[in-house]
Amino acid sequence: MEVDSQEQLQRKQSTYLSLDENFEIQKEVYRGQQYSQIYFARLHMMRTLLYSLVPNWKSHLPVCTVLELEEGKECIIVGTLYKHMKLKPCILDEYSKERSVAPLIKPHNFMHQDDYLVLEDESGRVKLGGTKLSPSVYVTGVVVALHGKETSAGAFFVEDVLEAGLPPQIERPLKSREDKYVVFVSGLSIGSSSSNPLQFQLLVDHITGHLGDEEEQGFAAEIVHLVIVGNSVEISHGLLNGQNLASKDQSRLSEPFKELDILLTQIAASLPLDIMPGSSDPANFALPQQPLNRCLFPGSATYNTFRSCTNPHCFELDSIRFLGTSGQNIDDLTKYSEAKDKLDFLERTLRWRHLAPTAPNTLGCYPFTDRDPFLIDSCPDVYFVGNQEKYETRLLKGLEGQLVRLICIPRFCETGVAVVLNMRNLECHALTFGTQISS
Amino acid sequence: MATTSKNMNVFYRQKKNSSASTGKKSTKSPSPKHAATFGSDITQPPALVSHDDFDEQEQVLRQFDMNMAYGPCVGITRLDRWERAQRMGLNPPKEIESLLRGGKVKLESLFDGRV
Numbered sequence: 001m002e003v004d005s006q007e008q009l010q011r012k013q014s015t016y017l018s019l020d021e022n023f024e025i026q027k028e029v030y031r032g033q034q035y036s037q038i039y040f041a042r043l044h045m046m047r048t049l050l051y052s053l054v055p056n057w058k059s060h061l062p063v064c065t066v067l068e069l070e071e072g073k074e075c076i077i078v079g080t081l082y083k084h085m086k087l088k089p090c091i092l093d094e095y096s097k098e099r100s101v102a103p104l105i106k107p108h109n110f111m112h113q114d115d116y117l118v119l120e121d122e123s124g125r126v127k128l129g130g131t132k133l134s135p136s137v138y139v140t141g142v143v144v145a146l147h148g149k150e151t152s153a154g155a156f157f158v159e160d161v162l163e164a165g166l167p168p169q170i171e172r173p174l175k176s177r178e179d180k181y182v183v184f185v186s187g188l189s190i191g192s193s194s195s196n197p198l199q200f201q202l203l204v205d206h207i208t209g210h211l212g213d214e215e216e217q218g219f220a221a222e223i224v225h226l227v228i229v230g231n232s233v234e235i236s237h238g239l240l241n242g243q244n245l246a247s248k249d250q251s252r253l254s255e256p257f258k259e260l261d262i263l264l265t266q267i268a269a270s271l272p273l274d275i276m277p278g279s280s281d282p283a284n285f286a287l288p289q290q291p292l293n294r295c296l297f298p299g300s301a302t303y304n305t306f307r308s309c310t311n312p313h314c315f316e317l318d319s320i321r322f323l324g325t326s327g328q329n330i331d332d333l334t335k336y337s338e339a340k341d342k343l344d345f346l347e348r349t350l351r352w353r354h355l356a357p358t359a360p361n362t363l364g365c366y367p368f369t370d371r372d373p374f375l376i377d378s379c380p381d382v383y384f385v386g387n388q389e390k391y392e393t394r395l396l397k398g399l400e401g402q403l404v405r406l407i408c409i410p411r412f413c414e415t416g417v418a419v420v421l422n423m424r425n426l427e428c429h430a431l432t433f434g435t436q437i438s439s
Numbered sequence: 440m441a442t443t444s445k446n447m448n449v450f451y452r453q454k455k456n457s458s459a460s461t462g463k464k465s466t467k468s469p470s471p472k473h474a475a476t477f478g479s480d481i482t483q484p485p486a487l488v489s490h491d492d493f494d495e496q497e498q499v500l501r502q503f504d505m506n507m508a509y510g511p512c513v514g515i516t517r518l519d520r521w522e523r524a525q526r527m528g529l530n531p532p533k534e535i536e537s538l539l540r541g542g543k544v545k546l547e548s549l550f551d552g553r554v
Contacts (some may be wrong), residue, residue: 370523
């Protein structure tokens with residue numbers, strides 16, 4: 001085996017542009033505002049957009065507000081949906097005098113056949129009827145335009161729905177690109193009992209070119225970026241019960257970070273990497289989660305290839321736009337609505353042009369006053385979500401020629417699967433690492 | 440407590456409301472002030488009574504607060520709300536801005552401290 005080969009393999013590079021400014025909250029000041037402000041910002045932005053789309057949809061009908069509805073008059077109204085859910089957990093249940101036989105264990109999904117939708121704008125709200133708008137598909141916080149008329153019962157009978165649809169996509173120059181790969185991995189859960197350090201070490205070795213022959217190394221040299229999509233560490237809950245920690249327990253608290261830092265240093269020395277916070281990481285609870293503190297990564301943060309990013313995370317590599325979250329938004333949709341698979345949820349959030357419509361209703365969110373940072377203005381080329389059960393992907397085609405690669409990234413500690421995306425053609429494949437030593 | 444009245448005066452400085460007392464003497468109202476008659480505020484808690492009903496500027500600003508087109512007014516200062524409306528392209532009246540930046544008007548919305 002040749003140790004010194006004639007030509008040294010160079011890793012390919014790509015230009016990186018971070019678009020996370022919208023998700024940073026350092027400049028925000030809390031002045032005692034409530035969530036009505038973010039709902040107003042969302043309604044205003046989406047309503048302006050929907051008003052521009054309504055003439056192409058049904059130009060002959062008048063547009064009015066909820067308060068201006070007249071019985072029997074066919075019209076179009078625009079507002080925010082609210083889904084009344086019977087099984088949705090309510091803080092008041094704890095104080096309820098009647099101790100009904102309600103199950104103590106919460107179900108995974110809070111849907112019920114009696115759920116109904118309500119449309120709301122600044123002037124008022126109206127209950128929605130008809131079968132066109134299915135309560136199992138929609139969630140609170142989505143802004144839509146509805147065509148219908150008010151019934152004698154005071155409800156609004158929906159005849160048709162207009163969603164905002166996929167946002168416009170910036171044209172990418174179709175120059176002949178070379179193969180460049182981006183690797184996504186999520187749910188490393190270092191520190192949990194189910195994580196296998198050998199699996200992640202194998203991944204690191206593969207990406208940095210320490211595994212395999214020249215052909216394998218050649219493939220690894222085409223990997224230009226690594227994105228770690230949340231839940232990199234898991235602290236055992238026994239340590240987080242609010243009691244003061246004994247000194248021997250304090251080292252147990254920091255062990256997962258030390259282990260993660262060692263591995264990230266190996267990666268950062270080799271290629272650019274982005275790390276996003278997830279629900280189990282030491283970042284703020286409410287979305288948008290702020291970048292993990294650099295002091296957690298004393299070894300890897302010294303490299304300029306190491307980037308701690310927000311959740312949601314938006315960036316451009318060679319002018320290809322990537323947008324994704326660590327999974328909290330899709331997990332919340334799973335609890336309050338239903339779909340065939342997780343990719344359907346991803347597609348819905350794009351059609352609604354909102355990353356997390358259930359925020360702040362059932363998903364923690366910062367109370368912004370002048371904007372809603374989760375609105376999607378420009379269609380990404382790659383839209384990903386981390387910490388899902390299995391690897392799934394689909395290429396979504398929009399009506400105006402938009403092309404989006406939807407990716408569900410599985411939890412690495414459970415599946416050993418990372419996802420590799422080719423930036424030339426947006427093709428995706430799985431990279432599986434097994435450590436079973438079979439006889 | 441064996442304190443003499445002399446010591447109490449040192450402890451608790453007494454201030455005489457000379458201006459209020461002269462004011463009370465000069466105004467003469469036909470009905471006694473503390474009766475629950477028309478025009479009296481006795482039944483309303485002090486916070487809700489509008490003492491500056493005749494301040495035109497405050498009335499204009501309250502109309503601005505209540506205008507739903509510019510969004511909710513709770514938890515945001517009037518100037519921030521005006522600027523937000525301006526940024527969103529809602530064209531809030533320029534007079535409100537000059538009023539807020541200029542004179543001695545309340546910068547908080549009318550619900551401030553009450554909600």
